[in-house]
Amino acid sequence: METFTKIKEFEKNPNYHKQRQKSINNLNIDIIDKPIINLIKWFLELPYCFTLQSCYGHFVYNGQRNTYNIDKIPVSENIKSVEYRIAYIALCIQNSKSGRKLFEELSIVPQIDRKYIQFGCAQWFWERQVNSFALQVEPERYSTKDNAFIEHEEALHIEIIRNKFFERLKDIIQNKVTN
Numbered sequence: 001m002e003t004f005t006k007i008k009e010f011e012k013n014p015n016y017h018k019q020r021q022k023s024i025n026n027l028n029i030d031i032i033d034k035p036i037i038n039l040i041k042w043f044l045e046l047p048y049c050f051t052l053q054s055c056y057g058h059f060v061y062n063g064q065r066n067t068y069n070i071d072k073i074p075v076s077e078n079i080k081s082v083e084y085r086i087a088y089i090a091l092c093i094q095n096s097k098s099g100r101k102l103f104e105e106l107s108i109v110p111q112i113d114r115k116y117i118q119f120g121c122a123q124w125f126w127e128r129q130v131n132s133f134a135l136q137v138e139p140e141r142y143s144t145k146d147n148a149f150i151e152h153e154e155a156l157h158i159e160i161i162r163n164k165f166f167e168r169l170k171d172i173i174q175n176k177v178t179n
Contacts, residue, residue: 004118004120004121004122004123004134004136004143004144005120005121005122005123005126006120006121007107007119007120007121007133008121008126010093010095010099010100010103010131011095011130011131012095013094013095013130013131016092016094016095016131019050019092019129020047020050020092020094023050023051023052023092024044024050027040027044027051029041032054033054033055033056033068033070034056034070035056035070035166036054036056036089036166038170039054039089039166039169039170039173040054042170042173042174042176042177043091043173045177046098046102046173046176046177047094047098048093048094048096048098048099048102049091049092049093049094049099049102050091050092051089051090051091052090052091052092052125052129052132053088053089053090053125054088054089054090055085055086055087055088056070056087056162056166057084057085057086057087057088057137057158057162058070058084058085059073059082059083059084059085059155059159060082060083060085061073061079061081061082061083061152061155062078062079062080062081063078063079067085072159073152073155073156073159075156076152079152080151080152081149081150081151081152082149082150082151082152082154082155083147083148083149084138084147084148084149084150084155084158085146085147086136086137086138086145086146086147086148087136087137087138087162087165087166088134088135088136088137088138089134089135089169090122090125090132090133090134091106091132091133091134091135092129092130092131092132092133093131093132093133094131095131099131102172102176103133105172106119106133106135106169106172107119109135109165109168109169109172110135112161112164112165112168113161113164114140115139115140116137116138116139116140116157116158116161117135117136117137117161117165118134118135118136118138118140118143119133119134119135120133120134121133121134122134135165135169137158137161137162137165139154139158
């Protein structure tokens, strides 16, 4: 994320409910990447957060030029370089007991692989919406970029991490929705 920064402190936000409703009203499920549609829908069920933006993460390489590709990366000696387009989810979290608990649970997600998962803020989201946070899957050295050119082997690793990342998010949110 081009403006990715360290975690900021929660602020008071008396307009949270109005902002949440506006965000929900403007959400177009049809443009969300298919593998994470249910995750985004589950987030909608939580009154103490709402999604701002998300991306499943895409891999573009020789022979695969679809910038929204969600297919598994093939193991191939013919693929040397891969353009990785960042996987992330940006959320606004309510400054409340439930919101702070969600924040704590999300802050643990980078433990999957700290060199490839970051939890922080994106300055341009924060400027539009206080208490907005982002979880992203990106090589640490590119943490402030929306995309990166990487070697094929690293792309295969990132794909595994990305899949674990979204599975962990689903576990966290699905547990909250079903309880």
